[in-house]
Amino acid sequence: MDPGQVAAVAAGTSAFGLDLLHALTATPDGAGRNVVVSPAGLASVLGMLLPGARGATAEELAKALHTGLDPRQYALAVGAPDGGSRAGGDQVVLRRSDDLWTQQGLAVAPEYLDTLAAAFDTGVRPVDFAKDPAGARRSINAAVEKATEGRIKELFGPRQITADTRLALTDALYLKAAWASGFKPANTSERPFHRLDGSTPSVSTMSRTGALRYAEGSGGIVGEPWQAVELPYAGGGLAMDLIVPAQGGYTAFSKGLDQAQLDRILGGLDERSVDLTLPRFHFDTANDLVPALRSLGVKAAFDAPDFTGITGITAKEPLGLGAVVQKATVEVNEDGTVAAAGSGAGVAAMAAPAAPESVQLHIDRPFLFLIRDTADGRPLFLGQVTDPQAS
Structure with a gap:
């Protein structure tokens, strides 16, 4: 990876984190509570999703993430720092794991899988969302709990993984770090x-x-x-x-x-x-991030999604972003810091669009008109009609 791209993505992730924090603390209730979020964790999940997005869905995700990079390059950059882990004996442990969970038998585009493998060292973990959503949810939550040393439990709630879920993307981040120079307990x-x-x-x-x-x-x-x-x-x-x-x-x-x-x-x-x-402090935060992402301009992914880069344009079921969740915890004491975060996104089958209903238009009242060049959109004439019989 180009170090400049990695640095740019890091700066963008920091800006995204500030946006997220502002969104979560915008209400009087949110402003008065402790909040901890993992911008890197959520950026990883959305970075796994971005290469499969197209059109406005991709544009809005990229804008929220503060990136102008090609989706594959963004994924490679966001997955690059520390290779997902760092260890310094007993002094510093930093681990990150990313997973793609898919419905058994779902055909996923090879190009999409190649990107996730190259960027996040992620393979496919098949589960049966359709027939056993509760079992699939238990498997996903158990993997995140294990990756975070038991600090993050029940990342997805029962209503966030359903029989309509077709994919889930997760990031688990765990940090245990001692201060370079600690605080003496006697001084507390x-x-x-x-x-x-x-x-x-x-x-x-x-x-x-x-x-x-x-x-x-x-x-x-x-x-x-x-x-x-x-x-x-x-x-x-x-x-x-x-x-x-x-x-x-x-x-x-x-x-x-x-x-x-x-x-x-x-x-x-x-x-x-x-x-x-x-x-000293120790607290947990659990957030449904859909409202926050919507406030940051990510709307098409939920309302008019285009994730054809994941399953291809001929897929039988259109896919849309459903749940986006994060749980995080942080503990700071005389020895150092222990922090963990689980981030997840559920991608579900969307109902096929309904056939448009017929409409009726009886122009029996004043109206405007526009004559324009459809090649470049230039308005050649623009006017209003308030009385068709007037000369």
Whole structure:
């Protein structure tokens, strides 16, 4: 893979992640809850789907993913980083696995399978959605649970895999990483934490002082003051970045944060001596991502889908995107971080389009008219008729 394409896809995935986070926190209920998403996980699932999409379906998916690459090149780039896994002894473990689950006997286009094999090292795992959707769902969920060390259970719910499902695409991501320099448990204490609603509970808070990459600023696109710090994991290849708006400024800052601003914040990190406190946290998030994707402009995949690149244009059943789900978990403590995510998309057989009903048009009222060049669309004449008898 061209390193430039891999870097471009990484930046696009980051922008996609910000879009996703904004969509999930756009409501008052969403804005006030903890949220963790895996942009890389969902980008992988949609990256597996994209080579099979055509027309507006492909265009909308590509736009949401912030990519202008050919679908095959995008798949190769999104599947390229770390080869799906990274290990550093007991210090850092990063594993990713991608699977394509298909209805037994479904004919899948060889070109589509070749792309998935080259990009994601993914073969076909046949199940019988039509006759045993519950059994198929159990198999898929069990594979994701195993790949995430038991952290992600029941990725797909009972109504998300049905007898109409023909394919399911899944990504499982698991990370266990120790800090390069950990927090001493003896320094952990109860400290106040200021919630958005104004309440101030005491929470278990870690503490350390030392050299870390740090930045601060205000103004710019977001306009709110902020501080940022980077906590590296062992081995130097991974890090956690924390961005902290000033008290009272979180809502405005988070809504205004875009990829350009994020790039400026991370680009400004420089080594400083930092007296840092950080609450311990551990929570899970489960999201039905269909509404979020729709808000990002992915509509044709659900409403007027064209996935003929998966099964070919002569397939008996048209396919459409159904469920898109993600479950994620993150735990941060004195030793480091354990995080996992399962992402999935179900592709179902769509009902054949109904024959159009006959219509009636009696022009018995004022009307507009247009005379145009159909080759280039130029309007030659445009007018209205309010009285046919008038001269």
